[in-house]
Amino acid sequence: MSNQTPRRTDPANDLLRATTRLNRWASRHASFDLPVAQARLLSLIDDLGPTRISTLAEADHSSQPTITAGVQRLEAQGWAGREPDPTDARATLVSLTKEGRIALAAARKARAAVLAPVIDALDAGERARLDEAITVFEEVLDRASLAVPNLQAQHRKEA
Amino acid sequence: MSNQTPRRTDPANDLLRATTRLNRWASRHASFDLPVAQARLLSLIDDLGPTRISTLAEADHSSQPTITAGVQRLEAQGWAGREPDPTDARATLVSLTKEGRIALAAARKARAAVLAPVIDALDAGERARLDEAITVFEEVLDRASLAVPNLQAQHRKEA
DNA sequence: CAATATTACATAGAGAGGCTATGCAAAGCA
DNA sequence: TGCTTTGCATAGCCTCTCTATGTAATATTG
Incomplete structure (x- = not known):
């Protein structure tokens, strides 16, 4: 049959296996199919309010060009806008439009709807354990963010 | 700086936000950078042993062409091989090569190494809560897999 | 048994999403 | 002033995913 009860390693x-599969499942079945990355960026x-591209990149643990492209996609949909940063002419501040907030709310609702059933x-006991689980995850995440400030190790594997 | 303590909704x-961010973080920082999808497929x-393309697609909640492409990438790396299914000339059975198993082990080790610190x-208490959390997640995942109506178990024909 | 339907997989085409490398203009600093 | 750093955009290159469609083998049915 399918992939029930994978062996523990x-x-x-x-943890990573569970999160990967849960993500995959959710994105596959979400009705309002906003691509995951765009939902994340929205x-x-x-969360951050009017924000620089580079700040978003750092917060998202992704590269600056990735965010640039992402913001362009959001702009193309009318979900984000940009203003010049008054304190730095090189920078721009990205923020959500009203439509962007609506889209975000819709996406959240849809994603929640998949999992809700x-x-x-x-x-009740399982619910409590799940809440606990989410809390633990967020803690792990926070520590992970802090624990790896500038780990850029990158060996290209030979093809 | 970063995105600690996101608001609860x-x-x-x-749950999905935590898993998405954890995934993102892990894939960003993994030293042996096997693309997530390939690791998942390996x-x-x-897990499944010599398996048909269509069975893999179903188990992965992805489309058949996606698996076809994925298996081709694995083959190109020498990590998977295929044999004709003796019971059905249309089908092929995909399995890992020795190198594939080695790569999988390496990828697992690398991903674990990122999170290990x-x-x-x-x-100890947090560890226990994390173990609990993983268990709850896997339960949620199993139920999620079952809860989805349109992906039913395929007929398994007997020899 | 021949005609038709279904199944298993491949291919085509498209687009998101990710990276590194690089270019350019503004800001910072010597 | 001139060099360096910073913020962002662009280019080029992958992977990953989808839907739509084609082809061959199998299953079904009149």
């Missing part, structure tokens, strides 16, 4: 692996801009089916 | 959203083939820094 070690916590790091298990959410980030929403599953979550609703959990009993 | 609802469990489904929080792992899947390893963070996990090691957790105290």
